[in-house]
Amino acid sequence: MSMREQSPVSVGLFVTCLVDTMRPSVGFAAVRLLEAAGCAVSVPRQTCCGQPAFNSGDRATTRALAEQMITAFETFDYVVAPSGSCAGMIKTHYPELFVGEPDWMPRVERFCAKVFELVSFLADVRGVTHVAAAYEGTVTYHDSCSGLRELGIQAQPRQLLASVAGLTLAEMPDSDVCCGFGGTFCVKYPDVSNAIVEKKAANIVASGADTLLAGDLGCLMNMAGKLQREGRSIRVRHVAEVLAGIGDTPPIGQPRPSAAGLGEAGQGRKP
Amino acid sequence: MTSSSSDHSSRDVVFASVRRALGVNGAEAPRRQAVADRIAGHPEGVIPARAQLPADEQIALFKAMVEAAAATLVHLPDAAAVPGAVAAYLRARNLPMSILRGADPRLAGLPWQDEPALDVWIGPSDGRQLAGLSHAFAGIAESGTVVMLSGPDNPSTLNLLPDHHLVVVDARDVTGTYEEVWTRIRAAYGPGTLPRTVNWITGPSRSADIEQTLLLGAHGPRSLHVLLVGEMPAGEA
Amino acid sequence: MSVHITSPDFKANARKALADAPLQQALAKVGPGFIGKRAAAADKLPEFKALRDSARDIKNHTLAHLDLYLERFETKARAAGGHVHFAVDAAQARDIVLDICRQLGAKTVTKGKSMISEEIALNDHLEANGIEPVETDLGEYLIQIRGEGPSHIIAPAIHLNKEQVEADFRRVHADLPPERNLSEPTALLAEARGKLRERFLAADVGITGANFLVAETGTSIIVTNEGNGDLTQTLPKAHIVLASLEKLVPTLEDVSQLLRVLARSATGQEMSVYTTFSTGPRRADDLDGPGEYHVVILDNGRSGMLAGQFREMLRCIRCGACMNHCPVYHAVGGHAYGWVYPGPMGAVLTPSLIGIEKGRNLPNASTFCGRCEQVCPVRIPLPKLMRNWREKEFERHLTPATQRYGLAFWAFFARRGWLYRPATRAAMAVLALAGKARGRFSKLPLAGGWTQYREFPAPEGGTFQAQWAARTSAQKSAR
Ligand code: SF4
Numbered sequence: 001m002s003m004r005e006q007s008p009v010s011v012g013l014f015v016t017c018l019v020d021t022m023r024p025s026v027g028f029a030a031v032r033l034l035e036a037a038g039c040a041v042s043v044p045r046q047t048c049c050g051q052p053a054f055n056s057g058d059r060a061t062t063r064a065l066a067e068q069m070i071t072a073f074e075t076f077d078y079v080v081a082p083s084g085s086c087a088g089m090i091k092t093h094y095p096e097l098f099v100g101e102p103d104w105m106p107r108v109e110r111f112c113a114k115v116f117e118l119v120s121f122l123a124d125v126r127g128v129t130h131v132a133a134a135y136e137g138t139v140t141y142h143d144s145c146s147g148l149r150e151l152g153i154q155a156q157p158r159q160l161l162a163s164v165a166g167l168t169l170a171e172m173p174d175s176d177v178c179c180g181f182g183g184t185f186c187v188k189y190p191d192v193s194n195a196i197v198e199k200k201a202a203n204i205v206a207s208g209a210d211t212l213l214a215g216d217l218g219c220l221m222n223m224a225g226k227l228q229r230e231g232r233s234i235r236v237r238h239v240a241e242v243l244a245g246i247g248d249t250p251p252i253g254q255p256r257p258s259a260a261g262l263g264e265a266g267q268g269r270k271p
Numbered sequence: 272m273t274s275s276s277s278d279h280s281s282r283d284v285v286f287a288s289v290r291r292a293l294g295v296n297g298a299e300a301p302r303r304q305a306v307a308d309r310i311a312g313h314p315e316g317v318i319p320a321r322a323q324l325p326a327d328e329q330i331a332l333f334k335a336m337v338e339a340a341a342a343t344l345v346h347l348p349d350a351a352a353v354p355g356a357v358a359a360y361l362r363a364r365n366l367p368m369s370i371l372r373g374a375d376p377r378l379a380g381l382p383w384q385d386e387p388a389l390d391v392w393i394g395p396s397d398g399r400q401l402a403g404l405s406h407a408f409a410g411i412a413e414s415g416t417v418v419m420l421s422g423p424d425n426p427s428t429l430n431l432l433p434d435h436h437l438v439v440v441d442a443r444d445v446t447g448t449y450e451e452v453w454t455r456i457r458a459a460y461g462p463g464t465l466p467r468t469v470n471w472i473t474g475p476s477r478s479a480d481i482e483q484t485l486l487l488g489a490h491g492p493r494s495l496h497v498l499l500v501g502e503m504p505a506g507e508a
Numbered sequence: 509m510s511v512h513i514t515s516p517d518f519k520a521n522a523r524k525a526l527a528d529a530p531l532q533q534a535l536a537k538v539g540p541g542f543i544g545k546r547a548a549a550a551d552k553l554p555e556f557k558a559l560r561d562s563a564r565d566i567k568n569h570t571l572a573h574l575d576l577y578l579e580r581f582e583t584k585a586r587a588a589g590g591h592v593h594f595a596v597d598a599a600q601a602r603d604i605v606l607d608i609c610r611q612l613g614a615k616t617v618t619k620g621k622s623m624i625s626e627e628i629a630l631n632d633h634l635e636a637n638g639i640e641p642v643e644t645d646l647g648e649y650l651i652q653i654r655g656e657g658p659s660h661i662i663a664p665a666i667h668l669n670k671e672q673v674e675a676d677f678r679r680v681h682a683d684l685p686p687e688r689n690l691s692e693p694t695a696l697l698a699e700a701r702g703k704l705r706e707r708f709l710a711a712d713v714g715i716t717g718a719n720f721l722v723a724e725t726g727t728s729i730i731v732t733n734e735g736n737g738d739l740t741q742t743l744p745k746a747h748i749v750l751a752s753l754e755k756l757v758p759t760l761e762d763v764s765q766l767l768r769v770l771a772r773s774a775t776g777q778e779m780s781v782y783t784t785f786s787t788g789p790r791r792a793d794d795l796d797g798p799g800e801y802h803v804v805i806l807d808n809g810r811s812g813m814l815a816g817q818f819r820e821m822l823r824c825i826r827c828g829a830c831m832n833h834c835p836v837y838h839a840v841g842g843h844a845y846g847w848v849y850p851g852p853m854g855a856v857l858t859p860s861l862i863g864i865e866k867g868r869n870l871p872n873a874s875t876f877c878g879r880c881e882q883v884c885p886v887r888i889p890l891p892k893l894m895r896n897w898r899e900k901e902f903e904r905h906l907t908p909a910t911q912r913y914g915l916a917f918w919a920f921f922a923r924r925g926w927l928y929r930p931a932t933r934a935a936m937a938v939l940a941l942a943g944k945a946r947g948r949f950s951k952l953p954l955a956g957g958w959t960q961y962r963e964f965p966a967p968e969g970g971t972f973q974a975q976w977a978a979r980t981s982a983q984k985s986a987r
Contacts, residue, residue, distance in 0.1 A: 290575050313760065426794070478697060489736065
């Protein structure tokens with residue numbers, strides 16, 4: 001790993017509520033990557049950045065969660081999340097919540113300036129150009145919307161993936177088009193969401209890759225769920241898992257090997 | 272026809288709502304000044320570098336852009352060659368040797384007698400003519416656009432009704448940008464005044480309304496043919 | 509035909525659209541047709557981004573001084589011999605148009621494409637009063653003979669395929685020989701051209717919209733590719749322009765900036781074929797052109813938008829790029845939105861014009877993927893404005909109860925970390941255990957919207973925070 005600077009910086013890891021509850025291994029992958037990049041990682045007590053409330057029009061709840069978030073994390077040099085969506089929520093939208101509050105605004109702006117999405121933090125802030133990881137397979141990368149359009153994350157994950165031993169990147173058509181998740185959108189408008197993720201699944205399959213990666217667990221669960229419903233054997237993982245070299249945990253929506261042995265033997269996993 | 276009284280009260284309601292929404296009364300001197308200044312100064316915004324070329328390159332760009340817009344173009348040494356070029360155009364397409372034009376003196380003064388087989392009619396179009404000829408006020412290199420001004424010299428119907436629209440553009444009238452055209456029109460008509468119709472035409476009529484298939488000749492001319500005349504004197508771009 | 513508002517039925521409309529095979533076939537071409545062309549046009553012009561900023565600033569300046577630019581426009585248009593009418597709402601606008609037509613004894617009017625005309629349902633009103641409106645934009649003509657509303661603001665018939673057009677032409681143009689070949693789009697276009705040419709020449713009044721109104725000169729501008737708008741306004745006795753308040757622009761230079769981004773954003777052209785600047789009626793020595801020139805300026809709720817959070821929406825120049833890039837529009841098409849304005853711009857504008865009660869689904873039916881904002885030539889923050897509607901909806905308790913309670917339930921825990929951690933830990937333990945064998949669920953209580961179409965991945969088990977706490981305390985005790 002190459003780095004611009006060697007002095008350890010303190011990073012507060014905001015794992016996001018989805019990683020916290022659904023897929024802790026992404027959190028551990030983030031810790032491993034951050035530590036390898038010379039960061040001292042802490043995990044303050046946390047819940048959610050407030051995005052579900054924000055996008056549902058509930059400003060009061062959002063505001064309360066933002067305050068909670070800022071208070072918990074503002075003492076670190078950096079705040080890093082393995083999600084473009086949550087990092088984008090904080091970095092680009094928190095200031096909107098405190099407009100006209102001069103007692104809060106400078107504090108919020110200072111805070112937002114040190115919030116980053118994991119992969120772009122590694123590449124852009126820590127100067128990481130390659131990782132010590134191996135992954136046998138052909139992967140395709142989906143650009144999740146908020147990360148791409150709010151934070152400009154596009155080249156960084158591809159650069160780092162290029163350094164993973166054994167990994168081949170096969171781009172899918174329209175990798176920058178929404179997967180149809182959209183937070184609560186996918187349950188409020190299931191039919192429309194399904195039409196969008198169907199197209200995404202077809203593009204993923206068209207790439208010929210055996211693994212799908214992205215930087216946001218919500219999108220990943222949506223795409224994994226669709227691919228699996230279609231009976232596809234494509235493995236779905238958070239990009240951090242592969243970069244951290246822990247690509248041997250069961251992919252999203254797949255059982256642990258022992259359990260698989262009892263149920264659907266060998267499903268979806270290569271040895 | 273004059274505006275009815277209900278129009279007047281609607282006018283007041285609309286202005287009152289706009290002013291209420293903006294929190295203004297309309298009499299604020301700085302606002303009035305800002306508006307007056309903008310109209311008087313009509314500042315240019317962002318001008319593409321592409322439109323600010325030396326004379327020869329500007330003509331080359333104009334020709335390229337006209338053709339990119341699916342129009343055709345011939346470059347003639349001088350205006351005297353226009354009647355011959357019109358006749359050649361009609362002959363090449365097996366069209367009747369007949370053309371309708373406006374009274375523009377720049378067209379009237381051409382040696383039409385050199386083409387005795389060509390019938391030249393003068394006036395607006397009623398939709399029965401296959402080919403019409405106009406003189407452009409200007410050409411715009413930036414997008415390959417011709418600028419037509421309405422009036423007895425070049426009736427607007429000539430731009431629209433004939434299947435083939437032939438347009439004479441004097442190379443000295445080719446500008447880089449839209450803004451230069453406005454400057455020339457202001458010089459000709461006075462500030463704040465336009466002829467009834469200024470028509471920018473960029474290529475022949477087209478539609479993509481059926482399955483997004485692009486087809487030429489929707490309602491207006493199927494073909495736009497530009498007769499570019501002469502050269503632009505160096506240093507005039 | 510007027511468009512009946514079906515926006516409250518967005519969900520049902522969407523389901524119907526998703527099951528409509530010809531529609532899906534047509535929609536599949538929207539993305540490839542528009543997106544690449546816009547990108548190519550934008551890439552070819554290094555100044556495109558700067559022009560978008562310039563376009564935004566011009567519109568912002570105009571809106572902030574709208575009353576004064578309106579005054580100026582009115583004065584200049586009158587000085588050029590035109591008539592300027594103001595309409596507070598749709599009904600007034602319809603009546604103004606009808607009055608003008610009646611005074612001229614009009615029997616037929618030709619029409620250029622005008623979304624304002626659709627908004628005020630003008631055609632129904634004219635027909636009801638014995639005046640025949642003839643749409644002349646090919647796409648508008650197609651939907652008129654089908655009795656439909658537009659499904660796209662710049663390509664109103666984008667939902668149709670050529671077989672449907674052929675069937676409609678055979679039905680409506682019954683005077684033409686039945687054995688004629690209409691299998692190719694060229695033949696269809698030629699037939700429409702012939703049919704409409706007669707109508708252009710016979711019309712008494714021509715009605716167009718306006719892409720812009722220029723205050724400096726009192727000029728209205730239409731931008732078309734077909735030339736139908738020019739024929740509509742040039743041939744009849746009178747030209748009526750329908751424009752909404754926000755079409756104002758200060759100067760000819762300003763409108764030139766906007767024109768540089770309009771066609772590129774809409775169709776990927778450098779410039780549309782016909783950009784026509786009209787100022788007043790036929791002049792004394794003119795040989796053609798309309799004898800009367802009327803501009804009807806419509807408010808219909810827009811002045812209200814000027815005041816609040818939605819002012820930015822009034823920058824819209826109706827290029828259609830936002831819908832061309834919208835995954836939801838691509839999936840369901842324009843009719844599902846249930847009124848005149850579809851896609852992201854409709855999701856913001858429609859509730860402003862018909863009310864949030866009827867329009868509430870539209871700003872909700874977005875994934876906030878942000879592609880619309882990325883391409884909007886006047887940089888309207890469409891997702892933010894949709895979110896503003898969701899906030900209004902929430903404040904006014906219009907959000908559906910299940911959603912509201914779900915959110916409140918979640919918020920209760922999210923705001924109380926000391927409860928959140930044990931609660932999520934327990935819940936995930938249960939889910940993980942239940943999903944252990946397959947690693948996912950095909951059915952899950954309360955998640956029917958998800959599992960109807962997708963598997964739901966089982967959690968790995970044990971929250972990150974719990975595992976992290978265990979790990980750090982183990983490290984501490986080892987030390
Ligand atoms: S909102 Fe923007 S992108 Fe959409 S139609 Fe209006 S100007 Fe075009």
